[in-house]
Amino acid sequence: MMQTLPIPPFFDPNRVGEIWPVPYQQRATDAKAWAATHGIAPASDDSRRLCLLLIDVQNTFCLPGFELFVGGRSGQGAVDDNRRLGEFIYRNLGQITTITATLDTHQTMQVFHPYFWVDAEGNNPPPMTLIHYDDVVQGKWRVNPAVAANLSSPRDLQEYALHYTxxxxxxxxxxxxxxxxxxxxxxxxxxxxxxxxxxxFFHTIARQSQTRFELKGSNPLTENYSVLSPEVMEDAQGQAIAHKNTPLIQTLLEFDAVVVAGQAKSHCVAWTVADLLSDIQATDPALAQKVYLLDDCASPVVVPDVVDFTDQAEETYQRFAAAGMHRVQSTTAIADWPGNI
Structure with a gap:
Protein backbone atom coordinates (compact mmCIF):
# COMPACT_ATOMS: atom_id res chain seq x y z
CA MET A 1 0.00 0.00 0.00
CA MET A 2 1.32 3.43 -0.94
CA GLN A 3 2.57 5.62 1.86
CA THR A 4 1.03 8.91 2.97
CA LEU A 5 1.88 11.77 0.61
CA PRO A 6 2.72 15.41 1.37
CA ILE A 7 0.05 18.06 0.87
CA PRO A 8 0.58 20.11 -2.31
CA PRO A 9 1.79 23.67 -1.63
CA PHE A 10 -1.22 25.27 -3.36
CA PHE A 11 -3.66 23.91 -0.74
CA ASP A 12 -4.45 26.78 1.62
CA PRO A 13 -6.42 25.64 4.70
CA ASN A 14 -7.32 29.26 5.43
CA ARG A 15 -9.34 29.52 2.18
CA VAL A 16 -11.51 26.42 2.68
CA GLY A 17 -14.40 28.59 3.84
CA GLU A 18 -14.26 30.89 0.80
CA ILE A 19 -15.55 31.05 -2.80
CA TRP A 20 -12.98 31.24 -5.58
CA PRO A 21 -12.47 29.86 -9.11
CA VAL A 22 -10.41 26.71 -9.39
CA PRO A 23 -7.47 27.29 -11.82
CA TYR A 24 -8.15 24.08 -13.73
CA GLN A 25 -5.42 24.24 -16.35
CA GLN A 26 -2.73 25.02 -13.80
CA ARG A 27 -3.96 22.27 -11.48
CA ALA A 28 -3.98 19.78 -14.35
CA THR A 29 -0.32 20.60 -14.98
CA ASP A 30 0.42 20.41 -11.25
CA ALA A 31 -1.32 17.05 -10.91
CA LYS A 32 0.63 15.43 -13.73
CA ALA A 33 3.90 16.67 -12.25
CA TRP A 34 2.85 15.58 -8.75
CA ALA A 35 2.05 12.06 -9.97
CA ALA A 36 5.42 11.81 -11.71
CA THR A 37 7.36 13.16 -8.71
CA HIS A 38 5.69 10.87 -6.18
CA GLY A 39 5.28 7.78 -8.33
CA ILE A 40 1.48 7.89 -8.20
CA ALA A 41 0.12 5.13 -10.43
CA PRO A 42 -3.17 5.22 -12.34
CA ALA A 43 -6.19 4.09 -10.32
CA SER A 44 -6.66 1.21 -12.76
CA ASP A 45 -3.53 -0.37 -11.23
CA ASP A 46 -5.01 -0.52 -7.71
CA SER A 47 -5.03 -4.03 -6.27
CA ARG A 48 -7.39 -2.89 -3.51
CA ARG A 49 -10.00 -0.40 -4.62
CA LEU A 50 -11.15 2.39 -2.31
CA CYS A 51 -14.07 4.74 -2.99
CA LEU A 52 -14.31 8.06 -1.19
CA LEU A 53 -18.01 8.94 -0.96
CA LEU A 54 -18.52 12.67 -0.40
CA ILE A 55 -22.04 13.56 0.70
CA ASP A 56 -23.24 17.04 -0.29
CA VAL A 57 -19.94 18.90 0.17
CA GLN A 58 -21.61 21.92 -1.38
CA ASN A 59 -21.47 25.65 -0.73
CA THR A 60 -25.05 25.68 0.54
CA PHE A 61 -24.06 23.43 3.50
CA CYS A 62 -20.38 24.18 3.91
CA LEU A 63 -19.81 27.92 3.76
CA PRO A 64 -20.78 30.43 6.45
CA GLY A 65 -23.52 32.76 5.24
CA PHE A 66 -25.03 30.22 2.86
CA GLU A 67 -28.55 28.85 3.27
CA LEU A 68 -27.97 25.74 5.40
CA PHE A 69 -24.44 26.10 6.71
CA VAL A 70 -23.69 23.14 8.97
CA GLY A 71 -21.88 24.79 11.84
CA GLY A 72 -22.28 22.03 14.42
CA ARG A 73 -21.90 23.03 18.03
CA SER A 74 -18.57 24.77 17.33
CA GLY A 75 -20.17 27.11 14.79
CA GLN A 76 -17.45 26.27 12.23
CA GLY A 77 -18.16 22.58 11.76
CA ALA A 78 -18.28 22.15 7.97
CA VAL A 79 -15.35 24.53 7.39
CA ASP A 80 -13.14 22.57 9.79
CA ASP A 81 -14.42 19.28 8.33
CA ASN A 82 -13.46 20.32 4.81
CA ARG A 83 -10.01 21.47 5.84
CA ARG A 84 -9.41 17.99 7.23
CA LEU A 85 -11.12 16.39 4.22
CA GLY A 86 -8.94 18.25 1.74
CA GLU A 87 -5.82 17.22 3.61
CA PHE A 88 -7.08 13.62 3.72
CA ILE A 89 -7.58 13.52 -0.06
CA TYR A 90 -4.11 14.88 -0.80
CA ARG A 91 -2.33 12.70 1.75
CA ASN A 92 -4.06 9.58 0.46
CA LEU A 93 -4.17 10.47 -3.23
CA GLY A 94 -2.43 7.27 -4.24
CA GLN A 95 -4.85 5.10 -2.28
CA ILE A 96 -8.20 6.61 -3.29
CA THR A 97 -9.34 4.81 -6.42
CA THR A 98 -12.51 6.80 -7.10
CA ILE A 99 -14.21 9.84 -5.61
CA THR A 100 -18.01 9.86 -5.77
CA ALA A 101 -19.61 13.19 -4.87
CA THR A 102 -23.32 13.63 -4.28
CA LEU A 103 -25.06 16.90 -5.09
CA ASP A 104 -28.26 17.90 -3.33
CA THR A 105 -30.26 19.39 -6.21
CA HIS A 106 -33.44 21.45 -5.76
CA GLN A 107 -35.84 23.86 -7.39
CA THR A 108 -38.36 26.23 -5.80
CA MET A 109 -41.54 24.13 -5.90
CA GLN A 110 -40.63 21.12 -3.81
CA VAL A 111 -42.43 19.56 -0.87
CA PHE A 112 -39.83 20.70 1.68
CA HIS A 113 -39.60 24.34 0.51
CA PRO A 114 -41.85 27.13 1.83
CA TYR A 115 -43.60 27.89 -1.49
CA PHE A 116 -45.16 24.41 -1.64
CA TRP A 117 -47.41 25.12 1.38
CA VAL A 118 -49.82 27.84 2.56
CA ASP A 119 -51.95 28.42 5.63
CA ALA A 120 -55.58 29.62 5.62
CA GLU A 121 -54.42 33.18 4.88
CA GLY A 122 -52.17 32.10 2.01
CA ASN A 123 -48.93 32.56 3.93
CA ASN A 124 -46.02 30.21 3.33
CA PRO A 125 -44.53 28.46 6.37
CA PRO A 126 -41.26 29.93 7.63
CA PRO A 127 -38.12 27.82 7.32
CA MET A 128 -37.68 25.12 9.99
CA THR A 129 -41.45 24.66 10.34
CA LEU A 130 -42.37 21.02 11.01
CA ILE A 131 -45.49 19.86 9.21
CA HIS A 132 -47.11 16.83 10.82
CA TYR A 133 -49.87 14.64 9.42
CA ASP A 134 -52.35 16.13 11.90
CA ASP A 135 -51.50 19.64 10.67
CA VAL A 136 -52.57 18.65 7.16
CA VAL A 137 -55.71 16.83 8.38
CA GLN A 138 -56.77 19.89 10.38
CA GLY A 139 -56.04 22.27 7.51
CA LYS A 140 -53.30 24.17 9.30
CA TRP A 141 -51.20 23.70 6.18
CA ARG A 142 -52.34 22.83 2.66
CA VAL A 143 -50.66 22.59 -0.71
CA ASN A 144 -50.26 25.93 -2.45
CA PRO A 145 -52.72 25.87 -5.42
CA ALA A 146 -50.10 27.62 -7.56
CA VAL A 147 -47.90 24.53 -7.36
CA ALA A 148 -50.41 22.20 -9.04
CA ALA A 149 -50.14 23.90 -12.44
CA ASN A 150 -46.41 23.23 -12.46
CA LEU A 151 -46.49 19.54 -11.60
CA SER A 152 -47.83 16.88 -13.92
CA SER A 153 -48.77 14.43 -11.17
CA PRO A 154 -50.34 13.43 -8.89
CA ARG A 155 -53.59 15.14 -9.89
CA ASP A 156 -54.79 15.61 -6.31
CA LEU A 157 -51.89 17.20 -4.46
CA GLN A 158 -53.85 17.69 -1.25
CA GLU A 159 -54.59 13.98 -1.11
CA TYR A 160 -50.92 13.35 -1.75
CA ALA A 161 -49.94 15.73 1.08
CA LEU A 162 -52.05 13.67 3.48
CA HIS A 163 -50.50 10.47 2.19
CA TYR A 164 -46.96 11.86 2.36
CA THR A 165 -47.09 13.19 5.92
CA PHE A 201 -10.11 17.64 -9.98
CA PHE A 202 -6.49 17.14 -8.90
CA HIS A 203 -7.26 13.52 -8.01
CA THR A 204 -8.90 12.93 -11.40
CA ILE A 205 -5.77 14.03 -13.26
CA ALA A 206 -3.19 12.50 -10.92
CA ARG A 207 -4.94 9.10 -10.70
CA GLN A 208 -6.53 9.14 -14.17
CA SER A 209 -9.87 8.45 -12.47
CA GLN A 210 -12.95 10.54 -13.29
CA THR A 211 -14.87 11.92 -10.32
CA ARG A 212 -18.37 10.46 -10.30
CA PHE A 213 -21.24 12.87 -9.53
CA GLU A 214 -24.61 11.70 -8.21
CA LEU A 215 -27.50 14.19 -8.22
CA LYS A 216 -30.23 13.72 -5.64
CA GLY A 217 -33.24 15.61 -4.39
CA SER A 218 -34.74 16.93 -7.62
CA ASN A 219 -38.06 15.09 -7.23
CA PRO A 220 -40.63 17.73 -6.16
CA LEU A 221 -42.80 15.22 -4.28
CA THR A 222 -40.38 13.77 -1.75
CA GLU A 223 -37.49 14.59 0.51
CA ASN A 224 -34.26 12.85 -0.48
CA TYR A 225 -31.79 13.06 2.38
CA SER A 226 -30.13 9.84 1.24
CA VAL A 227 -28.52 9.55 -2.18
CA LEU A 228 -29.58 5.90 -2.16
CA SER A 229 -33.30 6.24 -1.55
CA PRO A 230 -35.97 8.98 -1.29
CA GLU A 231 -38.10 9.24 1.83
CA VAL A 232 -41.31 8.23 0.03
CA MET A 233 -41.42 6.26 -3.22
CA GLU A 234 -45.16 5.78 -3.89
CA ASP A 235 -48.25 7.96 -4.09
CA ALA A 236 -51.55 7.27 -2.32
CA GLN A 237 -52.56 4.81 -5.05
CA GLY A 238 -49.33 2.84 -4.75
CA GLN A 239 -47.89 4.20 -7.99
CA ALA A 240 -44.14 4.78 -8.04
CA ILE A 241 -43.06 8.42 -7.86
CA ALA A 242 -39.38 7.72 -7.17
CA HIS A 243 -36.94 4.84 -7.09
CA LYS A 244 -34.14 3.45 -4.98
CA ASN A 245 -30.65 4.11 -6.39
CA THR A 246 -29.78 0.44 -6.74
CA PRO A 247 -27.01 1.00 -9.34
CA LEU A 248 -25.05 3.19 -6.92
CA ILE A 249 -25.48 0.72 -4.06
CA GLN A 250 -24.14 -2.07 -6.26
CA THR A 251 -21.25 0.11 -7.43
CA LEU A 252 -20.23 1.04 -3.89
CA LEU A 253 -20.26 -2.55 -2.68
CA GLU A 254 -17.95 -3.60 -5.52
CA PHE A 255 -15.14 -1.61 -3.86
CA ASP A 256 -12.91 -3.14 -1.22
CA ALA A 257 -13.55 -0.13 1.01
CA VAL A 258 -15.97 2.80 1.04
CA VAL A 259 -14.94 5.89 3.02
CA VAL A 260 -17.74 8.33 3.86
CA ALA A 261 -17.56 12.06 4.67
CA GLY A 262 -19.75 15.11 4.16
CA GLN A 263 -22.76 17.01 5.44
CA ALA A 264 -24.79 16.81 7.44
CA LYS A 265 -23.80 14.02 9.78
CA SER A 266 -27.28 13.98 11.29
CA HIS A 267 -29.21 14.03 8.04
CA CYS A 268 -27.91 13.29 4.53
CA VAL A 269 -24.83 11.39 5.67
CA ALA A 270 -26.77 9.41 8.28
CA TRP A 271 -29.62 8.61 5.87
CA THR A 272 -27.24 7.50 3.11
CA VAL A 273 -25.22 5.24 5.39
CA ALA A 274 -28.42 3.84 6.93
CA ASP A 275 -29.73 2.92 3.49
CA LEU A 276 -26.40 1.34 2.57
CA LEU A 277 -26.45 -0.63 5.82
CA SER A 278 -29.99 -1.85 5.20
CA ASP A 279 -28.94 -3.23 1.83
CA ILE A 280 -25.83 -4.77 3.32
CA GLN A 281 -27.78 -6.50 6.09
CA ALA A 282 -30.22 -7.90 3.54
CA THR A 283 -27.32 -9.24 1.44
CA ASP A 284 -24.37 -10.07 3.69
CA PRO A 285 -23.91 -8.34 7.09
CA ALA A 286 -20.15 -8.88 6.87
CA LEU A 287 -20.01 -6.30 4.08
CA ALA A 288 -20.50 -3.60 6.73
CA GLN A 289 -16.81 -3.99 7.50
CA LYS A 290 -16.04 -2.39 4.12
CA VAL A 291 -17.44 0.94 5.29
CA TYR A 292 -15.30 3.57 7.03
CA LEU A 293 -16.88 6.72 8.47
CA LEU A 294 -14.58 9.76 8.66
CA ASP A 295 -15.80 10.92 12.05
CA ASP A 296 -13.94 14.23 11.92
CA CYS A 297 -15.14 15.16 8.40
CA ALA A 298 -18.87 15.49 9.10
CA SER A 299 -20.93 17.67 11.46
CA PRO A 300 -24.54 17.55 12.66
CA VAL A 301 -27.22 20.16 12.04
CA VAL A 302 -27.29 22.67 14.89
CA VAL A 303 -29.42 25.82 14.80
CA PRO A 304 -28.73 27.65 18.08
CA ASP A 305 -31.85 27.96 20.26
CA VAL A 306 -33.87 26.03 17.63
CA VAL A 307 -32.60 22.48 17.05
CA ASP A 308 -29.52 20.44 17.87
CA PHE A 309 -29.09 17.03 16.26
CA THR A 310 -25.66 16.30 17.75
CA ASP A 311 -26.86 13.57 20.11
CA GLN A 312 -28.98 11.92 17.43
CA ALA A 313 -26.00 11.86 15.06
CA GLU A 314 -23.81 10.25 17.72
CA GLU A 315 -26.41 7.59 18.49
CA THR A 316 -26.75 6.83 14.77
CA TYR A 317 -22.99 6.49 14.29
CA GLN A 318 -22.82 4.19 17.33
CA ARG A 319 -25.45 2.00 15.67
CA PHE A 320 -23.42 1.91 12.46
CA ALA A 321 -20.31 0.88 14.42
CA ALA A 322 -22.24 -1.82 16.26
CA ALA A 323 -23.26 -3.22 12.86
CA GLY A 324 -19.61 -3.57 11.83
CA MET A 325 -18.77 -0.25 10.19
CA HIS A 326 -15.61 1.55 11.28
CA ARG A 327 -15.44 5.03 12.79
CA VAL A 328 -12.05 6.50 11.89
CA GLN A 329 -10.17 9.78 11.97
CA SER A 330 -8.92 11.45 8.80
CA THR A 331 -5.57 12.13 10.47
CA THR A 332 -4.88 8.42 11.02
CA ALA A 333 -2.96 6.69 8.24
CA ILE A 334 -5.19 4.36 6.21
CA ALA A 335 -2.69 1.59 6.86
CA ASP A 336 -3.48 1.88 10.58
CA TRP A 337 -7.25 1.67 10.17
CA PRO A 338 -8.97 -1.47 11.42
CA GLY A 339 -9.91 -4.21 8.98
CA ASN A 340 -8.19 -5.50 5.87
CA ILE A 341 -7.61 -2.24 3.98
Whole structure:
Protein backbone atom coordinates (compact mmCIF):
# COMPACT_ATOMS: atom_id res chain seq x y z
CA MET A 1 0.00 0.00 0.00
CA MET A 2 1.32 3.43 -0.94
CA GLN A 3 2.57 5.62 1.86
CA THR A 4 1.03 8.91 2.97
CA LEU A 5 1.88 11.77 0.61
CA PRO A 6 2.72 15.41 1.37
CA ILE A 7 0.05 18.06 0.87
CA PRO A 8 0.58 20.11 -2.31
CA PRO A 9 1.79 23.67 -1.63
CA PHE A 10 -1.22 25.27 -3.36
CA PHE A 11 -3.66 23.91 -0.74
CA ASP A 12 -4.45 26.78 1.62
CA PRO A 13 -6.42 25.64 4.70
CA ASN A 14 -7.32 29.26 5.43
CA ARG A 15 -9.34 29.52 2.18
CA VAL A 16 -11.51 26.42 2.68
CA GLY A 17 -14.40 28.59 3.84
CA GLU A 18 -14.26 30.89 0.80
CA ILE A 19 -15.55 31.05 -2.80
CA TRP A 20 -12.98 31.24 -5.58
CA PRO A 21 -12.47 29.86 -9.11
CA VAL A 22 -10.41 26.71 -9.39
CA PRO A 23 -7.47 27.29 -11.82
CA TYR A 24 -8.15 24.08 -13.73
CA GLN A 25 -5.42 24.24 -16.35
CA GLN A 26 -2.73 25.02 -13.80
CA ARG A 27 -3.96 22.27 -11.48
CA ALA A 28 -3.98 19.78 -14.35
CA THR A 29 -0.32 20.60 -14.98
CA ASP A 30 0.42 20.41 -11.25
CA ALA A 31 -1.32 17.05 -10.91
CA LYS A 32 0.63 15.43 -13.73
CA ALA A 33 3.90 16.67 -12.25
CA TRP A 34 2.85 15.58 -8.75
CA ALA A 35 2.05 12.06 -9.97
CA ALA A 36 5.42 11.81 -11.71
CA THR A 37 7.36 13.16 -8.71
CA HIS A 38 5.69 10.87 -6.18
CA GLY A 39 5.28 7.78 -8.33
CA ILE A 40 1.48 7.89 -8.20
CA ALA A 41 0.12 5.13 -10.43
CA PRO A 42 -3.17 5.22 -12.34
CA ALA A 43 -6.19 4.09 -10.32
CA SER A 44 -6.66 1.21 -12.76
CA ASP A 45 -3.53 -0.37 -11.23
CA ASP A 46 -5.01 -0.52 -7.71
CA SER A 47 -5.03 -4.03 -6.27
CA ARG A 48 -7.39 -2.89 -3.51
CA ARG A 49 -10.00 -0.40 -4.62
CA LEU A 50 -11.15 2.39 -2.31
CA CYS A 51 -14.07 4.74 -2.99
CA LEU A 52 -14.31 8.06 -1.19
CA LEU A 53 -18.01 8.94 -0.96
CA LEU A 54 -18.52 12.67 -0.40
CA ILE A 55 -22.04 13.56 0.70
CA ASP A 56 -23.24 17.04 -0.29
CA VAL A 57 -19.94 18.90 0.17
CA GLN A 58 -21.61 21.92 -1.38
CA ASN A 59 -21.47 25.65 -0.73
CA THR A 60 -25.05 25.68 0.54
CA PHE A 61 -24.06 23.43 3.50
CA CYS A 62 -20.38 24.18 3.91
CA LEU A 63 -19.81 27.92 3.76
CA PRO A 64 -20.78 30.43 6.45
CA GLY A 65 -23.52 32.76 5.24
CA PHE A 66 -25.03 30.22 2.86
CA GLU A 67 -28.55 28.85 3.27
CA LEU A 68 -27.97 25.74 5.40
CA PHE A 69 -24.44 26.10 6.71
CA VAL A 70 -23.69 23.14 8.97
CA GLY A 71 -21.88 24.79 11.84
CA GLY A 72 -22.28 22.03 14.42
CA ARG A 73 -21.90 23.03 18.03
CA SER A 74 -18.57 24.77 17.33
CA GLY A 75 -20.17 27.11 14.79
CA GLN A 76 -17.45 26.27 12.23
CA GLY A 77 -18.16 22.58 11.76
CA ALA A 78 -18.28 22.15 7.97
CA VAL A 79 -15.35 24.53 7.39
CA ASP A 80 -13.14 22.57 9.79
CA ASP A 81 -14.42 19.28 8.33
CA ASN A 82 -13.46 20.32 4.81
CA ARG A 83 -10.01 21.47 5.84
CA ARG A 84 -9.41 17.99 7.23
CA LEU A 85 -11.12 16.39 4.22
CA GLY A 86 -8.94 18.25 1.74
CA GLU A 87 -5.82 17.22 3.61
CA PHE A 88 -7.08 13.62 3.72
CA ILE A 89 -7.58 13.52 -0.06
CA TYR A 90 -4.11 14.88 -0.80
CA ARG A 91 -2.33 12.70 1.75
CA ASN A 92 -4.06 9.58 0.46
CA LEU A 93 -4.17 10.47 -3.23
CA GLY A 94 -2.43 7.27 -4.24
CA GLN A 95 -4.85 5.10 -2.28
CA ILE A 96 -8.20 6.61 -3.29
CA THR A 97 -9.34 4.81 -6.42
CA THR A 98 -12.51 6.80 -7.10
CA ILE A 99 -14.21 9.84 -5.61
CA THR A 100 -18.01 9.86 -5.77
CA ALA A 101 -19.61 13.19 -4.87
CA THR A 102 -23.32 13.63 -4.28
CA LEU A 103 -25.06 16.90 -5.09
CA ASP A 104 -28.26 17.90 -3.33
CA THR A 105 -30.26 19.39 -6.21
CA HIS A 106 -33.44 21.45 -5.76
CA GLN A 107 -35.84 23.86 -7.39
CA THR A 108 -38.36 26.23 -5.80
CA MET A 109 -41.54 24.13 -5.90
CA GLN A 110 -40.63 21.12 -3.81
CA VAL A 111 -42.43 19.56 -0.87
CA PHE A 112 -39.83 20.70 1.68
CA HIS A 113 -39.60 24.34 0.51
CA PRO A 114 -41.85 27.13 1.83
CA TYR A 115 -43.60 27.89 -1.49
CA PHE A 116 -45.16 24.41 -1.64
CA TRP A 117 -47.41 25.12 1.38
CA VAL A 118 -49.82 27.84 2.56
CA ASP A 119 -51.95 28.42 5.63
CA ALA A 120 -55.58 29.62 5.62
CA GLU A 121 -54.42 33.18 4.88
CA GLY A 122 -52.17 32.10 2.01
CA ASN A 123 -48.93 32.56 3.93
CA ASN A 124 -46.02 30.21 3.33
CA PRO A 125 -44.53 28.46 6.37
CA PRO A 126 -41.26 29.93 7.63
CA PRO A 127 -38.12 27.82 7.32
CA MET A 128 -37.68 25.12 9.99
CA THR A 129 -41.45 24.66 10.34
CA LEU A 130 -42.37 21.02 11.01
CA ILE A 131 -45.49 19.86 9.21
CA HIS A 132 -47.11 16.83 10.82
CA TYR A 133 -49.87 14.64 9.42
CA ASP A 134 -52.35 16.13 11.90
CA ASP A 135 -51.50 19.64 10.67
CA VAL A 136 -52.57 18.65 7.16
CA VAL A 137 -55.71 16.83 8.38
CA GLN A 138 -56.77 19.89 10.38
CA GLY A 139 -56.04 22.27 7.51
CA LYS A 140 -53.30 24.17 9.30
CA TRP A 141 -51.20 23.70 6.18
CA ARG A 142 -52.34 22.83 2.66
CA VAL A 143 -50.66 22.59 -0.71
CA ASN A 144 -50.26 25.93 -2.45
CA PRO A 145 -52.72 25.87 -5.42
CA ALA A 146 -50.10 27.62 -7.56
CA VAL A 147 -47.90 24.53 -7.36
CA ALA A 148 -50.41 22.20 -9.04
CA ALA A 149 -50.14 23.90 -12.44
CA ASN A 150 -46.41 23.23 -12.46
CA LEU A 151 -46.49 19.54 -11.60
CA SER A 152 -47.83 16.88 -13.92
CA SER A 153 -48.77 14.43 -11.17
CA PRO A 154 -50.34 13.43 -8.89
CA ARG A 155 -53.59 15.14 -9.89
CA ASP A 156 -54.79 15.61 -6.31
CA LEU A 157 -51.89 17.20 -4.46
CA GLN A 158 -53.85 17.69 -1.25
CA GLU A 159 -54.59 13.98 -1.11
CA TYR A 160 -50.92 13.35 -1.75
CA ALA A 161 -49.94 15.73 1.08
CA LEU A 162 -52.05 13.67 3.48
CA HIS A 163 -50.50 10.47 2.19
CA TYR A 164 -46.96 11.86 2.36
CA THR A 165 -47.09 13.19 5.92
CA UNK A 166 -48.90 10.06 7.13
CA UNK A 167 -46.29 7.83 5.52
CA UNK A 168 -43.48 9.71 7.29
CA UNK A 169 -45.39 9.39 10.57
CA UNK A 170 -46.19 5.70 10.16
CA UNK A 171 -42.59 4.84 9.31
CA UNK A 172 -41.18 6.69 12.31
CA UNK A 173 -39.28 9.20 10.19
CA UNK A 174 -38.69 12.86 11.01
CA UNK A 175 -41.81 14.93 10.30
CA UNK A 176 -41.68 16.99 7.12
CA UNK A 177 -39.25 19.83 7.68
CA UNK A 178 -39.62 23.05 5.71
CA UNK A 179 -36.06 23.99 4.85
CA UNK A 180 -34.82 27.35 3.57
CA UNK A 181 -34.47 27.39 -0.22
CA UNK A 182 -31.13 25.68 -0.71
CA UNK A 183 -28.95 23.73 -3.16
CA UNK A 184 -30.82 25.50 -5.94
CA UNK A 185 -30.07 24.08 -9.37
CA UNK A 186 -28.15 26.70 -11.34
CA UNK A 187 -27.21 28.62 -8.22
CA UNK A 188 -23.85 29.06 -6.54
CA UNK A 189 -24.99 27.11 -3.50
CA UNK A 190 -25.33 23.96 -5.61
CA UNK A 191 -21.63 23.77 -6.46
CA UNK A 192 -18.99 21.85 -4.55
CA UNK A 193 -16.92 23.89 -2.12
CA UNK A 194 -13.98 25.19 -4.22
CA UNK A 195 -11.26 23.67 -2.03
CA UNK A 196 -12.84 20.21 -2.31
CA UNK A 197 -13.72 20.61 -5.99
CA UNK A 198 -10.07 21.42 -6.59
CA UNK A 199 -8.99 18.32 -4.68
CA UNK A 200 -11.38 16.15 -6.72
CA PHE A 201 -10.11 17.64 -9.98
CA PHE A 202 -6.49 17.14 -8.90
CA HIS A 203 -7.26 13.52 -8.01
CA THR A 204 -8.90 12.93 -11.40
CA ILE A 205 -5.77 14.03 -13.26
CA ALA A 206 -3.19 12.50 -10.92
CA ARG A 207 -4.94 9.10 -10.70
CA GLN A 208 -6.53 9.14 -14.17
CA SER A 209 -9.87 8.45 -12.47
CA GLN A 210 -12.95 10.54 -13.29
CA THR A 211 -14.87 11.92 -10.32
CA ARG A 212 -18.37 10.46 -10.30
CA PHE A 213 -21.24 12.87 -9.53
CA GLU A 214 -24.61 11.70 -8.21
CA LEU A 215 -27.50 14.19 -8.22
CA LYS A 216 -30.23 13.72 -5.64
CA GLY A 217 -33.24 15.61 -4.39
CA SER A 218 -34.74 16.93 -7.62
CA ASN A 219 -38.06 15.09 -7.23
CA PRO A 220 -40.63 17.73 -6.16
CA LEU A 221 -42.80 15.22 -4.28
CA THR A 222 -40.38 13.77 -1.75
CA GLU A 223 -37.49 14.59 0.51
CA ASN A 224 -34.26 12.85 -0.48
CA TYR A 225 -31.79 13.06 2.38
CA SER A 226 -30.13 9.84 1.24
CA VAL A 227 -28.52 9.55 -2.18
CA LEU A 228 -29.58 5.90 -2.16
CA SER A 229 -33.30 6.24 -1.55
CA PRO A 230 -35.97 8.98 -1.29
CA GLU A 231 -38.10 9.24 1.83
CA VAL A 232 -41.31 8.23 0.03
CA MET A 233 -41.42 6.26 -3.22
CA GLU A 234 -45.16 5.78 -3.89
CA ASP A 235 -48.25 7.96 -4.09
CA ALA A 236 -51.55 7.27 -2.32
CA GLN A 237 -52.56 4.81 -5.05
CA GLY A 238 -49.33 2.84 -4.75
CA GLN A 239 -47.89 4.20 -7.99
CA ALA A 240 -44.14 4.78 -8.04
CA ILE A 241 -43.06 8.42 -7.86
CA ALA A 242 -39.38 7.72 -7.17
CA HIS A 243 -36.94 4.84 -7.09
CA LYS A 244 -34.14 3.45 -4.98
CA ASN A 245 -30.65 4.11 -6.39
CA THR A 246 -29.78 0.44 -6.74
CA PRO A 247 -27.01 1.00 -9.34
CA LEU A 248 -25.05 3.19 -6.92
CA ILE A 249 -25.48 0.72 -4.06
CA GLN A 250 -24.14 -2.07 -6.26
CA THR A 251 -21.25 0.11 -7.43
CA LEU A 252 -20.23 1.04 -3.89
CA LEU A 253 -20.26 -2.55 -2.68
CA GLU A 254 -17.95 -3.60 -5.52
CA PHE A 255 -15.14 -1.61 -3.86
CA ASP A 256 -12.91 -3.14 -1.22
CA ALA A 257 -13.55 -0.13 1.01
CA VAL A 258 -15.97 2.80 1.04
CA VAL A 259 -14.94 5.89 3.02
CA VAL A 260 -17.74 8.33 3.86
CA ALA A 261 -17.56 12.06 4.67
CA GLY A 262 -19.75 15.11 4.16
CA GLN A 263 -22.76 17.01 5.44
CA ALA A 264 -24.79 16.81 7.44
CA LYS A 265 -23.80 14.02 9.78
CA SER A 266 -27.28 13.98 11.29
CA HIS A 267 -29.21 14.03 8.04
CA CYS A 268 -27.91 13.29 4.53
CA VAL A 269 -24.83 11.39 5.67
CA ALA A 270 -26.77 9.41 8.28
CA TRP A 271 -29.62 8.61 5.87
CA THR A 272 -27.24 7.50 3.11
CA VAL A 273 -25.22 5.24 5.39
CA ALA A 274 -28.42 3.84 6.93
CA ASP A 275 -29.73 2.92 3.49
CA LEU A 276 -26.40 1.34 2.57
CA LEU A 277 -26.45 -0.63 5.82
CA SER A 278 -29.99 -1.85 5.20
CA ASP A 279 -28.94 -3.23 1.83
CA ILE A 280 -25.83 -4.77 3.32
CA GLN A 281 -27.78 -6.50 6.09
CA ALA A 282 -30.22 -7.90 3.54
CA THR A 283 -27.32 -9.24 1.44
CA ASP A 284 -24.37 -10.07 3.69
CA PRO A 285 -23.91 -8.34 7.09
CA ALA A 286 -20.15 -8.88 6.87
CA LEU A 287 -20.01 -6.30 4.08
CA ALA A 288 -20.50 -3.60 6.73
CA GLN A 289 -16.81 -3.99 7.50
CA LYS A 290 -16.04 -2.39 4.12
CA VAL A 291 -17.44 0.94 5.29
CA TYR A 292 -15.30 3.57 7.03
CA LEU A 293 -16.88 6.72 8.47
CA LEU A 294 -14.58 9.76 8.66
CA ASP A 295 -15.80 10.92 12.05
CA ASP A 296 -13.94 14.23 11.92
CA CYS A 297 -15.14 15.16 8.40
CA ALA A 298 -18.87 15.49 9.10
CA SER A 299 -20.93 17.67 11.46
CA PRO A 300 -24.54 17.55 12.66
CA VAL A 301 -27.22 20.16 12.04
CA VAL A 302 -27.29 22.67 14.89
CA VAL A 303 -29.42 25.82 14.80
CA PRO A 304 -28.73 27.65 18.08
CA ASP A 305 -31.85 27.96 20.26
CA VAL A 306 -33.87 26.03 17.63
CA VAL A 307 -32.60 22.48 17.05
CA ASP A 308 -29.52 20.44 17.87
CA PHE A 309 -29.09 17.03 16.26
CA THR A 310 -25.66 16.30 17.75
CA ASP A 311 -26.86 13.57 20.11
CA GLN A 312 -28.98 11.92 17.43
CA ALA A 313 -26.00 11.86 15.06
CA GLU A 314 -23.81 10.25 17.72
CA GLU A 315 -26.41 7.59 18.49
CA THR A 316 -26.75 6.83 14.77
CA TYR A 317 -22.99 6.49 14.29
CA GLN A 318 -22.82 4.19 17.33
CA ARG A 319 -25.45 2.00 15.67
CA PHE A 320 -23.42 1.91 12.46
CA ALA A 321 -20.31 0.88 14.42
CA ALA A 322 -22.24 -1.82 16.26
CA ALA A 323 -23.26 -3.22 12.86
CA GLY A 324 -19.61 -3.57 11.83
CA MET A 325 -18.77 -0.25 10.19
CA HIS A 326 -15.61 1.55 11.28
CA ARG A 327 -15.44 5.03 12.79
CA VAL A 328 -12.05 6.50 11.89
CA GLN A 329 -10.17 9.78 11.97
CA SER A 330 -8.92 11.45 8.80
CA THR A 331 -5.57 12.13 10.47
CA THR A 332 -4.88 8.42 11.02
CA ALA A 333 -2.96 6.69 8.24
CA ILE A 334 -5.19 4.36 6.21
CA ALA A 335 -2.69 1.59 6.86
CA ASP A 336 -3.48 1.88 10.58
CA TRP A 337 -7.25 1.67 10.17
CA PRO A 338 -8.97 -1.47 11.42
CA GLY A 339 -9.91 -4.21 8.98
CA ASN A 340 -8.19 -5.50 5.87
CA ILE A 341 -7.61 -2.24 3.98
Missing amino acids: KTLNDRGKYPLTIWPYHSMLGGIGHALVPAIEEAC
